[in-house]
Amino acid sequence: MIQPGQIYAACDGSGYRYRIDAYTPGGQHAHVTDLHTNRPKQVKAANLHDSDRTPSGEPRRTGYALEAQT
Secondary structure, X not given: OOOOOOEEEEOOOOOOEEEEEEOOOXXXXXXXXXXXXXXXXXXXXXXXXXXXXXXXXXXXXXXXXXXXXX
């Protein structure tokens, strides 16, 4: 479940990290802050995953995986 304060990291190894600032359950986008630039942006909720692994156990190559809860 996407919640404010959570930190998500890019699964592609690019190093992007985002903190969730606001999300409405069922919404299509989450309002986030880029932790490198400290700038706000929106990310599709479908790209935010609770694990860096797919259901079959393979590493994800796209999207963002939950890194930390606050």
